[in-house]
Amino acid sequence: MQDNMRRKAKELLSGGAVRVxxxxxxxxxxxxxxLFVRKPEDADRLIYDERCVQNLAVYLTRxxxxxxxxxxxxxxxxxxxxxxxxxxxxxxxxxDLAVIGVSSDGSLLDFPDLKSMAEYVSxxxxxxxxxxxxxxxxxxxxxxxxxxxxxxxxFSRCIKCYACRQSCPLCYCExxxxxxxxxxxxxxxxxxxxxxxxxxxxxxxxxxxxVNCGDCSRACPVNIPLNLLTQKIIKDISEEFGDTEEYAxxxxxxxxxxxxxx
Amino acid sequence: xxKNEYKPYLMRxxxxxxxxxxxxxxxxxxxxxxxxxxFSFNAGQFGEYxxxxxxxxxxxxxSSPTRKGYIECTFRRAGRVTKALAAREVGDTIGxxxxxxxxxxxxxxxxxxxxxxxxxxxxxxxRCVIWNALDLRExxxxxxxxxxxxxxxxxxxxxxxxxxxxxxxxxxxxxVDPGGETPEWKGxxxxxxxxxEKAAPASADTxxxxxxxxxxxxxxxxxxxxxxxxxxxxxxxxxxxxKCGIGKCGRCNVGKYFVCKDGPVFTxxxxxxxxxxx
Amino acid sequence: xxKMTIQAGAIEELFGRIRSGGRRILAPVDxxxxxxxxxxxxxxxxxxxxxxxxxxxxxAVLPRFEEILRFRxxxxxxxxxEESNKALPTVVFGLRPCDARxxxxxxxxxxxxxxxxFVRSKIENTVLIGVSCAQSDEYCFCTSVGGGPGDTTGSDLxxxxxxxxxxxxxxxxxxxxxxVSMAQELFARAGDVDKNSHCAKVSRYFDLEELxxxxxxxxxxxxxxxxxxxxxxxxTCSFVCPSCTCFDIQxxxxxxxxxRLRCWDSCGFAQFTLHTSGHNxxxxxxxxxxxxxxxxxxxxxxxxxxxxxVGCGRCSRACPVDMNLLQHIQEILEAD
Numbered sequence: 078m079q080d081n082m083r084r085k086a087k088e089l090l091s092g093g094a095v096r097v098x099x100x101x102x103x104x105x106x107x108x109x110x111x112l113f114v115r116k117p118e119d120a121d122r123l124i125y126d127e128r129c130v131q132n133l134a135v136y137l138t139r140x141x142x143x144x145x146x147x148x149x150x151x152x153x154x155x156x157x158x159x160x161x162x163x164x165x166x167x168x169x170x171x172x173d174l175a176v177i178g179v180s181s182d183g184s185l186l187d188f189p190d191l192k193s194m195a196e197y198v199s200x201x202x203x204x205x206x207x208x209x210x211x212x213x214x215x216x217x218x219x220x221x222x223x224x225x226x227x228x229x230x231x232f233s234r235c236i237k238c239y240a241c242r243q244s245c246p247l248c249y250c251e252x253x254x255x256x257x258x259x260x261x262x263x264x265x266x267x268x269x270x271x272x273x274x275x276x277x278x279x280x281x282x283x284x285x286x287x288v289n290c291g292d293c294s295r296a297c298p299v300n301i302p303l304n305l306l307t308q309k310i311i312k313d314i315s316e317e318f319g320d321t322e323e324y325a326x327x328x329x330x331x332x333x334x335x336x337x338x339x
Numbered sequence: 340x341x342k343n344e345y346k347p348y349l350m351r352x353x354x355x356x357x358x359x360x361x362x363x364x365x366x367x368x369x370x371x372x373x374x375x376x377x378f379s380f381n382a383g384q385f386g387e388y389x390x391x392x393x394x395x396x397x398x399x400x401x402s403s404p405t406r407k408g409y410i411e412c413t414f415r416r417a418g419r420v421t422k423a424l425a426a427r428e429v430g431d432t433i434g435x436x437x438x439x440x441x442x443x444x445x446x447x448x449x450x451x452x453x454x455x456x457x458x459x460x461x462x463x464x465x466r467c468v469i470w471n472a473l474d475l476r477e478x479x480x481x482x483x484x485x486x487x488x489x490x491x492x493x494x495x496x497x498x499x500x501x502x503x504x505x506x507x508x509x510x511x512x513x514x515v516d517p518g519g520e521t522p523e524w525k526g527x528x529x530x531x532x533x534x535x536e537k538a539a540p541a542s543a544d545t546x547x548x549x550x551x552x553x554x555x556x557x558x559x560x561x562x563x564x565x566x567x568x569x570x571x572x573x574x575x576x577x578x579x580x581x582k583c584g585i586g587k588c589g590r591c592n593v594g595k596y597f598v599c600k601d602g603p604v605f606t607x608x609x610x611x612x613x614x615x616x617x
Numbered sequence: 618x619x620k621m622t623i624q625a626g627a628i629e630e631l632f633g634r635i636r637s638g639g640r641r642i643l644a645p646v647d648x649x650x651x652x653x654x655x656x657x658x659x660x661x662x663x664x665x666x667x668x669x670x671x672x673x674x675x676x677a678v679l680p681r682f683e684e685i686l687r688f689r690x691x692x693x694x695x696x697x698x699e700e701s702n703k704a705l706p707t708v709v710f711g712l713r714p715c716d717a718r719x720x721x722x723x724x725x726x727x728x729x730x731x732x733x734x735f736v737r738s739k740i741e742n743t744v745l746i747g748v749s750c751a752q753s754d755e756y757c758f759c760t761s762v763g764g765g766p767g768d769t770t771g772s773d774l775x776x777x778x779x780x781x782x783x784x785x786x787x788x789x790x791x792x793x794x795x796x797v798s799m800a801q802e803l804f805a806r807a808g809d810v811d812k813n814s815h816c817a818k819v820s821r822y823f824d825l826e827e828l829x830x831x832x833x834x835x836x837x838x839x840x841x842x843x844x845x846x847x848x849x850x851x852x853t854c855s856f857v858c859p860s861c862t863c864f865d866i867q868x869x870x871x872x873x874x875x876x877r878l879r880c881w882d883s884c885g886f887a888q889f890t891l892h893t894s895g896h897n898x899x900x901x902x903x904x905x906x907x908x909x910x911x912x913x914x915x916x917x918x919x920x921x922x923x924x925x926x927v928g929c930g931r932c933s934r935a936c937p938v939d940m941n942l943l944q945h946i947q948e949i950l951e952a953d
Binding site: 340341342343344345346349370391392393394395417418421430431432434578579580582583585586587588589590592593594595600614615616617 | 685686688690693694695697700726727729730731732733734735737738836862863864865866867868870875877879882884889890891892893894898899904908911912915916919920
């Protein structure tokens, strides 16, 4: 499959269909890292195996990458979900990029357009795995006090490096809430309260948008299991609203059963 | 424990002048007599001005060390701290840390002529030198000031400009951008570089001080060069994002220099050597 | 320098003496797989089996955030109160030789021009017990920047494991001596020990002086944009780095009372150099990446007389996108 991927990349680059292929290449410590291939002959550096988990869609909204020109992106299922979400949020449109899809069982997927990629990924049920459900369930079974203490302990390690935000492809705001200083909604220093405010706010801003790629947790240098927050929200949204195309947090209907908002 | 340099002097706002709709000048006096007595500075230096609870902002000291008992700062309402400052009243207390930075080498300029070229809100950093020079008038030969703004409304130190105009031993040329004039406007109409070219002040034995928005500087330097000024004789004061003001927080680092401690006063010969990162 | 030995089994007793002498002990502990410095009461709590800690010991002298001013408003006036920022007598145990060296960079930044009383007080009240490295990995490059896995620079007391049950203990400073004298009987005079045979071998990958000579001419090189494409612009590298010192200043209030805090900041963030006017001298990540390299390997050597990097490798290990610093430096040296 890797050979086919390289072939596809070469084809896209030499035909001029795209200016850069965003994929994975060999990295340090026996791992992989994001690779930006601009010349067809470099496509042989692309690899694909079980180490390739980073959500590369984070690069689709970065100005330095956008400046390279139309990209093709190696996209696993979570990455395809991300692209679909970016399209819903008007951050990507038909023709902006090409997708070198990879199915859950590791086969290469070809899509004539983004619409068909979006349809493909919509057909795959979006749900937490049983391990993820169990981890969320463990927290749900705690009392509010126990849960508060547990998260306070986790966030005591947070150094406010924002690796979570920067690695999340859906945190693309040019000016993050935390960068607003009139007023300073969220404190800057990494004290307990400030850390809590930051993570809870970010999780809420991802409600209905998070694709559960897990990059936030992987990026965190101090191993805070951040995606538990968004996984809980995913579970709640599924239970309360069912499967929905819309932003759970941003959608309001006049006949909403809750009347406090009126 | 040693001195906490982050602890500001407490200053009382003695006077507020609204220079333009969004620019204010504060005259500040020390609330502590002893601190007032021990304080001194030189033209070119700046301070970090605090609104407690909001933060600090960096402005030059726009008054002269020859005038004792107070310092002045002039600022535009632009962000969180300047907005909070603009909301202060006479009698309120704000903080001041300083003086920081290097100085204009006024002592070296004895016997020379001085040419000041400035635009808009960039006059304050030069005013400290202008006051300093006027207070020691016999030390200098000719003093020429070329100052312009987008419109008459945007000129700062309007009252002082009148005072300077009235002085027979200074040449003052003020200008506004085309379209910025009022029917009563008696000064020049045109951009500062053009007006400077027309005025063509002599460059022999003259020090030029140039301070303005980047575009004005870009267009004025060739004019000064054509008039015979060498980059080592043109002084400016640079701005950069600052927080600590004392060379530690890293923000104003440009190449191996910190604008806060190796500047803000530079000659253009020195500016040429800086990486374009400010 | 005096060379002693101490039994591994006696370290617990030493810790007891240190604590009853009024000092807290910060040592590496495992927290959900992240090895970070935290207060311990027993040697058994100290983590083992790791190459390098995740966060550095920098926090002992430059915390993530600290109070630099405390004030309250009274009418039109302002009154200062004492800052809640006292240095606690501390022993940092288990930092690597690279980390011990890094504190001299931190100290140099905060001592020059306007000596910082908070950093100085913490440094004065902290004793560093280093532990030599028996192992290293591909991310370590201490020997390329003037350090080494058994280097004594910066430590007050340096322990090197010379067999399963025994540490060599080198007393480097008076502070180190003061620790030993708390439990003199636990230490014995060391015989001839080949310390280096018990330390990791760390290859020298590049010449620091050559790098320093090359960099100024590379300011406008396209290498920065190329190398930084995958960089996400987070602050992880700066925050895990033992010698990064850039900070932000923030005010926080509660009614009429308030504090001014200093907290870690990073030149990697997009708004680090952003002016209120909207102008940003380092608008793209390539310029910010260039700043990181230039600052550590060109500007700081010029300004402080030492490089701003000790080759600990933390930035590379922690980076979510594998911006391997050593590899980037090697690439820079190979570029035209």
